[in-house]
Amino acid sequence: PLRRADAVRTGDVKHMKWWGWGVEGVGFHHEDKPDFAPFVLKAVGLDLLAGKRTERPDFSELKVPASRAPETFVKLLSGIVGDGNAVVDDMSRVVHTYGKSLRDLVRIRAGEFARTPDVVVYPADEAEVQMVVEAAVEADAVIIPFGGGSNIAGSLEPHADESRVVVSLDLGRLSRVLEIDAESGLARIQAGALGPDLEAQLNRDGWTMGHFPDSFTHSSLGGWVATRSSGMQSDKYGDIADIVKGLRVVRAGGVLVIRAVPSASTGPSVREMVVGSEGRLGVITEVTVQVHRCPERRDIYAYFFKNLDHGLAAMQEIAESDVSPSVTRISDAHETGFSLATSKESKGIQKMAQAGLMAYLKKRGWNLDEMCLSFIGFEGGEAHAKRQKSLADRIVRKHHGIGVGKGPGALYDQKKFDTPYIRDFLLDRGAAGDVSETAGPWSKLRGIHAAVYDAAGRAYEKIGRKGWTMSHMSHSYHSGACLYFTFAFVFGDDPLGEYDTVKRAIQQAFVDAGGTISHHHGVGLEHAPWLEEDISTQGVAVMSGLFGAADPGGNFNPRKIV
Ligand code: FAD
Structure with missing residues (x-):
């Protein structure tokens, strides 16, 4: 096993900025997207061109509650993890208080901290995690494992009335790929590895894990496992629940070990219990995952469908057929409108080609306001990718879809990790933009879609705000798929009260219409x-x-x- 000397230093552990998504200096801009401002004005009544901004507080203005950790306890932890690796400063405790849900961002910008962790520890290896856990349990402290801090289900915050000392256990120093079993296609990886670090280490030897959630850049392997995450290419690589084969979980008294085997009948499955446990069963220190050879080809093609019905029917038929795509995704008409509005201004031949396509579709009797944009991805060897595409194209044609090539798909693939910055852009201008997602059987998807639009519409009316809802289907399975909704509105006087009204209406619509409460964001408090x-x-x-x-x-x- 790696020892402290091999581990990443605490100072090198990367965190997102305290008030929003990602890193300082990167953000969303609309100036190069001429259709965006008119779109937002029409959708939620927010005039971006008026240039009004809400002030974000300076960190020094926040009233951060003092640490309640006794000095002796911090000293004890420092003795385990080494000087400088058990910290109580305000910034560290604030960064480890929340995830990145809209509720988290609103509260943190308002300097609202009912409770913060009292001490943040950065163990270097599993042995140190074990000693921290023993010391914390002995002292009857609370332990909250921290990966990337990207969850949006309220999975991290200490409970407001927690009277015990709260330890945030940051796995950031455990970020190495430890071993690759090339014969079996398995990799042992430390749980604190963030997406890019993990893939870079695997890619060096020609491997990939194939797990790419939109939060990939700032979320960790342990966090993915603890929240039952799903990545964009799940149609090929599976959800994290499929990818995880073995686990090491530090608990008081010892390590829970699930050896990596392809499948087992030792039920109920403890492996499955740990997947999605959100830190409640212990600290995941190491995960053995299935890995694949980096594909020769990785293509995402864009298609337009006349409406959502046609598009969903095509996605369902693809899921039931012999085609094995890596991505199947279709945006409804609202989300298609949004995607087109966030495109950069096209010029010259591209502009003429776009205008020509729209004229052609109109001539074919399409109502462009109902049109839906879809992405279908293929990965593997040259011949495989080609064959899969031709099989999928046949199904698309049967449902009157039209292929528009790789351009939009490549753009989407490059830009998807930047999309999260839009939430901060909207918050800076006094508006909410958030998401809720579910999964349901094919027979209920259209019903869930309609029920959510209806429920959100009534919620916007209730709060007296002009609201916007849009959705896409992604992550296909034999029996159904995930539906992902984005909702937005300009805040009135009670931002979190208004947010709750809309979010609750959508969540209730999920269960009432036959969907689950979350396909891949977990449960948390939210x-x-x-x-x-x-x-x-x-x-x-x-x-x-x-x-x-x-x-x-x-x-x-x-x-x-x-
Ligand atoms: P954290 O937020 O640090 O922790 C989440 C939970 O897991 C907490 O309960 C924590 O205690 C526990 N935990 C973390 N590490 C460990 C460990 N080593 N041992 C035990 N428990 C642990 N999710 C998706 O699945 N797919 C997406 O496409 C996706 N896109 C997103 C886009 C945006 C803009 C945002 C903000 C979030 C998105 N998410 C997505 C949600 C989030 O990224 C996932 O829930 C992710 O898996 C959380 O990982 P993390 O490392 O950030 O975990």
């Missing part, structure tokens, strides 16, 4: 109120029993999920 409706009273009882028995003192991230 989605917990609907868990019983999702998995039944008995289901919640089993889950509570598991957490109660595994962690009788309630030391590991208490009160998340249930």
Whole structure:
């Protein structure tokens, strides 16, 4: 095993900026996208050209509650992880308080901290994690594992009335690929590795894990496992629940070890219990994942469908057919409008080609306001990718779709990790933009889509704001798919009250219409109120029993999920 000398230094652990997504100096701009400002004005009534900005506080103005960790306890932790690796400064504690949900961002910008962690520790290896856990449980402290801090389900914040000392255990120094079993296509990786570091280490030897959530740049392997994450190419590589084969989880008293085997009938599966446990069953220190040879070709093609019905029918038929795409995604008409509005101004031949395409579609009787943009991706060897594309094209044609080449797909692929910056851009201008996602069987997807639009519409009316809803389908399965909704409105006098009204209406619509409360963001505090409706009273009882028995003192991230 790697020892402290091999580990990354605490100073090199990367964190996102305290008030928003990503790194300082990077943000969303609309000046080069001429259709964006008119689009936003029409959608939510926000006039970007008026240039009005809401002030973000300076960090020094925030009133950060003092650490409640006794000096002796911090000294004890420092003795384990080394000087400088157990810290209590305000910035470290603030950065480790929340994830990046809209609720988190609104509160942090307002300097609202009901409770922060009292001390942040950066262990260098599994042995140090074990010693920190033993010391914390012995002192009856709370331990909250921290990966990238990107979750949007309220999975990190200490409970407001937590009277015990709260330790944020940052896995950032455990970021190495430890071993690749090339014969089996398995890689042992430390849980704190962030997406880009992990892929760069695998790519060096020609491997990829194939897990690319939109938050890839700032989320960690341990966090993906702990929230049951899903990446864009899940149609080929699977969700994290499929990718994880082995685990090491530090608990009080020892390490829970799941050896990497392709499948097992030792049920109920403890591996499955850890996947999605949000820190409640212990600290994941190492994950063995399945890895694939980097594909020769990786192409994403764009298609237009006349409307969502046609597009969904094509996606369903592809999922049921022999075609094996890496990505299937279709935006509804609203999201298609948004995507077109966020495109940079096209010029010359490109502009003429676009105008020509739209004229052609109109001539074919398409209502351009109902048109839906779709992406279908293929990965693998040259011949495989070609064959898959021709099979998919046949299905697309059957549903009257039109291929528009690789250009838009390549652009989407490059830009997808920048999209999260739009939320900060909107917040800077007093507007909310957030997401809720679900999964449901094919037979219920259209019903869920309609129910959410209806519920969100009523919620906007209730709060008296002009709201915007848009959606796409992604992550296809044999029996159904994920539906992902984005909603936006300009805040009135009670930002979080208004947000709650809309968010709750959408979550309720999910369960009422036959979907789950979350396909890939987890439960945390945010989605917990609907868990019983999702998995039944008995289901919640089993889950509570598991957490109660595994962690009788309630030391590991208490009160998340249930
Ligand atoms: P954190 O936020 O640090 O922690 C999340 C939870 O996991 C907490 O409960 C924490 O205690 C626990 N945890 C973290 N590490 C460990 C560990 N080593 N051991 C035990 N418990 C641990 N999610 C997707 O799945 N797909 C997407 O496409 C996607 N896109 C997103 C886009 C944006 C803009 C944002 C803000 C979020 C997105 N997310 C997405 C959600 C988020 O990125 C995921 O939930 C991610 O898996 C969280 O990983 P993290 O390392 O940031 O975890």
